[in-house]
Amino acid sequence: MTLRRSGEILEALAEVIENPDPHPAILEILDLEWTRDGFTELFDFDLPPFASYYLTIGPVLGGAPVDFLRGLLAAYLRPELQPAQPDSLAFLLRLLALLVHEESWERANAIFYEAMGPWLSTYARAAATFAPPGLRRIGSLLGEVHQTWQEEAPPASALPYLLRHAPPPPATDERKDLVDFLLSPVASGLILPRSQLIRITHQRELGMRPGGRRFSFESLLDASPETTLAAVLETVEAQLLWYRHRSSPIDQWWGERLTQTHVVVNALLKQAVDAGTPH
Structure with missing residues (x-):
């Protein structure tokens, strides 16, 4: 996988993270053994795909991470395009895929590092470990996305904001x-x-x-x-x-x-x- 060729995988991962009934072609692309029960267990009960769940005490959905990401996205999206849940992994993957398609690398790097970087690697390892067997490849693929970005994107000089200001x-x-x-x-x-x-x-x-x-x-x-x-x-x-x-x-x-x-x-x-x- 390279950054320039990652768009299709990013879109496919976004689809299976938010859709309990993804198209069979997407499952074939990702090589998943899909069940709705597995989807529910993974994303509803075990590993909710939202940044705030991993970056708040409680944990809770919302709070400071969502406020920060809403402000960050305001620099890239018109108000009418702002998502209700800016910390959604599916949304962030789709946005990243769009920026890759447009070759808007500076924006893509900023979104990846600040919005996904603080938690994606840990989330990927957890999904590869705890997901139902047929869906563990989701974690492996997310790990590949993270590794590719880490290797090809310019190195950052500081931790992402959400880790620098973690509770x-x-x-x-x-x-x-x-x-x-x-x-x-x-x-x-x-x-x-x-x-x-x-x-x-x-x-x-x-x-x-x-x-x-x-x-x-x-x-x-x-x-x-x-x-x-x-x-x-x-x-x-x-x-x-x-x-x-x-x-x-x-x-x-x-x-x-x-x-x-x-x-x-x-x-x-x-x-x-x-x-x-x-x-």
Whole structure:
């Protein structure tokens, strides 16, 4: 893949990210084994394709990342063309494809680095890891897009704005803050989707109460804190491998947050073990 030839792939990826029933020709181009259930699991439950979900505490859809991107896009789009969700990955891929087609490289580089750069590489690795098997190639292709842009675009002299101004990780002394920390990628560097919680539940034979991701995670912490934290630590260690030998400032930023999370979870696990040890 090269930047000049990436337009078709960008358009095809945008289509499968936002359309539960993409045209068979697009599935053939991307070599996907498509199911609507897989689409729902990946994009509705596990990895919502919106920048704000990965760059806010909570996490939430909207907030400061959307405000920033709306302002950024105002320099490129007339008001009537502004999208309702400027942090949508599908929208950003389509915009990038258009700029590639027009050979508007300066604008394309700015959109890619500021709007997609802060989170795309991490999102791609998460999709390649956690997506249903027939859709994992979406993550691989997004990773190829990121790698191509990183290799061919002019190097940036600073981190993207959304990482330079990322919210600091919350303290972990209180239960709510701890859950916010572990479930917010921008805080912990950790991607902990619903499917991984279900996987932990089955592998560790735990009893997870059904519900939203936060509710289910809290139920695991309540029922089996030591086992749950041990499983979270394993997930952190697996994801640290995503950033090994990566030299880009963005990957280093994510790797540093995840490394600090490793320290935090290790300490929490020791506390849980000590609390459960008879004296």
